[in-house]
Amino acid sequence: MSSIELRGVEKWFGDVQVIKGVDLSIKKGEFVIFVGPSGCGKSTLLRMIAGLEETSRGEINIDGRDATAEPPSRRGLAMVFQSYALYPHMSVRDNVGFPLKAAGKSKADIQAKVDHAAEVLKLGPYLDRRPKDLSGGQRQRVAIGRSIVRDPTAFLFDEPLSNLDASLRVEMRYEIAKLHQTLDTTMIYVTHDQVEAMTLADRIVVLEFGKIAQVGTPRDLYENPANLFVAQFIGSPKMNVIPCTAANNQAVAIGGRPIQGPQQPAVHLGIRPEHITLVNPGQGAMDGVVDVLEYLGADTFVIFDCGEAGQVNVRVNGETTLKPGETVGLSFAPTSMHFFDTDGLAIPFTGTAV
Numbered sequence: 001m002s003s004i005e006l007r008g009v010e011k012w013f014g015d016v017q018v019i020k021g022v023d024l025s026i027k028k029g030e031f032v033i034f035v036g037p038s039g040c041g042k043s044t045l046l047r048m049i050a051g052l053e054e055t056s057r058g059e060i061n062i063d064g065r066d067a068t069a070e071p072p073s074r075r076g077l078a079m080v081f082q083s084y085a086l087y088p089h090m091s092v093r094d095n096v097g098f099p100l101k102a103a104g105k106s107k108a109d110i111q112a113k114v115d116h117a118a119e120v121l122k123l124g125p126y127l128d129r130r131p132k133d134l135s136g137g138q139r140q141r142v143a144i145g146r147s148i149v150r151d152p153t154a155f156l157f158d159e160p161l162s163n164l165d166a167s168l169r170v171e172m173r174y175e176i177a178k179l180h181q182t183l184d185t186t187m188i189y190v191t192h193d194q195v196e197a198m199t200l201a202d203r204i205v206v207l208e209f210g211k212i213a214q215v216g217t218p219r220d221l222y223e224n225p226a227n228l229f230v231a232q233f234i235g236s237p238k239m240n241v242i243p244c245t246a247a248n249n250q251a252v253a254i255g256g257r258p259i260q261g262p263q264q265p266a267v268h269l270g271i272r273p274e275h276i277t278l279v280n281p282g283q284g285a286m287d288g289v290v291d292v293l294e295y296l297g298a299d300t301f302v303i304f305d306c307g308e309a310g311q312v313n314v315r316v317n318g319e320t321t322l323k324p325g326e327t328v329g330l331s332f333a334p335t336s337m338h339f340f341d342t343d344g345l346a347i348p349f350t351g352t353a354v
Contacts, residue, residue, distance in 0.1 A: 002063050002076065002153035002186050003028045004049060009058035011044055011210075018044055020210040021058070026188065031180050033189045033197040035233070036207035042190045043158055045207070049188065050079050050156050063153065078147035079156040082163060084139040086131040093118075093127040096145040110149075117145040120182055121175070137168040141175065154186035161196065173199055194234055198222070206230050228344035231270050237301060239338070240276075242309045244269040246339055255308040256286030259332065262339045262349040270338035273301060273315040277331040278322075284331030288312055290324050304330065 004026040011019035018041050026032050034042035047053040049060060051072035060068045067075050086095050094101075096117055097110045105113075118124045121141045131139055140160055147155060157176075161169045177200055180187055191197055197204045198218045206213040206221065206229075214226040218234075225231035225239075232238045243254040244266065251261025253269050261269075281287050288304030291311065300320050304312045312330060322328070334351030341347055 005061040007059040010056045012056040031187045031202045033201040034205045035197045040207040041210040046190045076153040078152035082159045084143045113149040117148040136164045157189040239270045240312050242269045259285050262347045264347050266339035268340040271332045273313045275333040275336035276314045279329035279331045281327050281329050284329040290326045
């Protein structure tokens with residue numbers, strides 16, 4: 001089990017800088033997830049930790065030693081890729097045990113470690129099958145098993161579920177969460193799917209254009225986003241962001257009415273769909289006209305046309321009787337509003353419940 005520390009890490013491809021001075025400390029046994037949009041540098045950063053990409057500047061420490069210049073084989077890490085990369089002519093047993101065979105381990109040692117990995121991953125009934133006889137989720141478990149037998153100090157996952165369909169992704173999220181609990185090993189996981197990040201991570205690292213936008217627990221990022229980028233990236237559906245003028249403890253959303261606001265000047269008001277209550281027209285922060293209803297069973301998301309303020313998404317009970325064209329008042333929970341300045345940075349604000 002490893003601790004991993006990045007100090008001023010940079011990556012350049014020619015004249016293009018893709019990782020821009022990343023500082024990050026990952027504790028032993030921690031499950032850390034890198035998230036961000038395509039091109040933000042999350043996979044590149046993971047490959048730098050693995051040693052598959054050279055570090056242009058900075059330092060990567062593993063268990064207190066400088067591993068920046070070490071080859072992948074000496075870092076004690078195991079990487080699971082998006083592609084399963086299984087040998088089609090080998091059985092599951094042989095695929096899982098191949099790294100040990102290549103390392104010259106004894107047959108008894110290989111069998112013991114393969115059996116242990118199969119028990120952890122529930123692969124026992126499939127050990128004599130070949131990859132073509134397995135589902136996508138089972139193949140990914142075999143790929144993970146191949147890493148487990150190496151007894152690594154940390155696991156690195158590079159979007160391991162992106163090739164699976166929706167139901168298998170849910171199943172494998174559960175399997176990976178249980179695996180972390182069972183092995184209690186440091187894990188670093190890359191995904192563009194913020195739902196995976198929210199459900200699996202001890203801490204999330206949100207990357208934007210090669211820099212860390214914010215690091216924190218899923219709850220920290222959801223409840224206290226540091227800037228507009230994090231506020232809208234974390235959460236499904238994303239936070240509503242409405243232009244406003246705010247200062248001296250009062251705010252007015254564009255096209256709305258005065259409400260409680262921050263002391264400092266702000267130009268954006270953020271409010272999540274579940275923190276908006278429907279009231280009578282003329283009450284609350286603003287009025288909206290029902291535009292589209294998205295029924296999801298227990299919940300319905302109602303998209304309101306709020307004129308100059310744009311569209312506002314509201315989570316309501318699935319049994320709502322609202323109809324397109326109705327005008328409704330929207331009331332914002334005072335303790336759940338977020339305000340941002342002209343640079344998109346969060347402004348401290350503690351609303352008072354009413």
